[in-house]
Amino acid sequence: MPDSCGSSLLQTSIGPLQLANPVLSASGTYGSGWEARDFSPLSRVGALVSKTVTVKPRHGNPPPRIAETPSGMLNSIGLENKGADYFLAETLPRMKTLCPRIVINIGGEAVDEFVELAERFCQAGVDALEVNLSCPNVQEGRLLFSTDARMCERAVAAVKRVANVPVFAKLSPNVTDIVSIAKGAEQGGADGITAINTLIGMAVDWRKRKPILGRGIGGLSGPAIKPVALRMVHEISRAVRIPVIGVGGARTAEDVLEFVCAGASAVEVGTAAFVDPAVLVGVVDDLARLLAGANTSIAELRGSLAAPIAAQASHAPTQGACPAPQRGAEGAASR
Numbered sequence: 001m002p003d004s005c006g007s008s009l010l011q012t013s014i015g016p017l018q019l020a021n022p023v024l025s026a027s028g029t030y031g032s033g034w035e036a037r038d039f040s041p042l043s044r045v046g047a048l049v050s051k052t053v054t055v056k057p058r059h060g061n062p063p064p065r066i067a068e069t070p071s072g073m074l075n076s077i078g079l080e081n082k083g084a085d086y087f088l089a090e091t092l093p094r095m096k097t098l099c100p101r102i103v104i105n106i107g108g109e110a111v112d113e114f115v116e117l118a119e120r121f122c123q124a125g126v127d128a129l130e131v132n133l134s135c136p137n138v139q140e141g142r143l144l145f146s147t148d149a150r151m152c153e154r155a156v157a158a159v160k161r162v163a164n165v166p167v168f169a170k171l172s173p174n175v176t177d178i179v180s181i182a183k184g185a186e187q188g189g190a191d192g193i194t195a196i197n198t199l200i201g202m203a204v205d206w207r208k209r210k211p212i213l214g215r216g217i218g219g220l221s222g223p224a225i226k227p228v229a230l231r232m233v234h235e236i237s238r239a240v241r242i243p244v245i246g247v248g249g250a251r252t253a254e255d256v257l258e259f260v261c262a263g264a265s266a267v268e269v270g271t272a273a274f275v276d277p278a279v280l281v282g283v284v285d286d287l288a289r290l291l292a293g294a295n296t297s298i299a300e301l302r303g304s305l306a307a308p309i310a311a312q313a314s315h316a317p318t319q320g321a322c323p324a325p326q327r328g329a330e331g332a333a334s335r
């Protein structure tokens with residue numbers, strides 16, 4: 001395989017963060033990268049994104065925590081992790097040996113926790129922070145930060161005040177209007193939006209009359225959610241001025257290019273790594289080949305999706321603030 005890592009066709013930036021290529025690991029699906037280091041040279045991916053780190057250790061949810069579904073999987077890990085002290089002492093130094101760009105995903109149950117984590121990780125020297133807003137805010141009745149534009153804005157603004165690296169706000173798709181939440185994050189000063197986290201779902205064992213997951217519900221990921229993620233990335237990228245990182249069901253270089261065309265500056269690959277832990281580097285190689293073959297680049301392709309026919313024909317709004325439906329999505333749009 002050619003060393004496509006330095007290819008200028010692949011270069012991208014997420015706000016101030018320059019990347020050799022647009023392929024990132026998705027939080028929580030790759031551990032710290034250390035577990036997968038023997039499968040492929042992770043120095044060749046655009047950036048490694050950590051699992052969510054919280055201030056204190058978390059035991060996570062009761063098992064079973066994973067259920068396979070057609071075209072995807074459900075998980076209810078519950079942000080299990082060993083806490084920031086352990087991560088800073090043990091995990092971060094290892095991650096830094098794997099990849100030149102490290103993004104730390106932080107989670108908190110109060111704005112102060114996000115701030116503490118941001119301060120500590122910035123001091124430790126990381127390339128960017130990804131703020132996992134799918135966390136309950138204990139000061140606001142355990143409402144998720146990601147479900148309210150003002151809460152999202154406040155959390156992001158507090159992190160931005162102390163961070164000396166780019167800050168990306170990771171949004172949940174489990175809302176009525178993700179664009180309004182993205183605008184809240186932008187208002188708070190986010191340098192980029194990561195979209196999307198998992199979709200809430202459920203798997204049932206009817207013989208036992210029980211849900212399969214120990215917690216009952218979990219987050220759906222994998223190819224099943226790609227159309228939802230593409231739609232949200234596109235809507236967000238048209239509504240905000242900051243870059244968008246696409247995530248949700250990407251497995252191949254073709255998938256990555258679809259996200260880029262829809263408006264993403266970079267793409268995280270998650271569940272696909274459970275099937276093939278070497279997938280990220282494979283996607284980087286395939287991307288270089290596809291772009292060269294099509295005589296284009298990530299920079300040129302980004303956001304180049306043609307306006308849908310319906311939007312060209314009429315400026316009539318569809319559902320609230322959402323843009324008109326995409327070509328080929330007529331069935332969904334008519335519901």
Ligand SMILES: Cc1cc2nc3c(=O)[nH]c(=O)nc-3n(C[C@H](O)[C@H](O)[C@H](O)COP(=O)(O)O)c2cc1C
Binds near residue numbers: 105
């Ligand atoms: C097992 C598992 C654990 C995850 N843990 C986290 C996490 O700790 N923090 C986070 O922000 N997202 C987490 N996610 C969500 C992913 O980062 C990603 O947003 C989602 O899985 C959609 O991408 P995919 O379809 O490529 O997996 C997790 C997903 C899975 C499948």
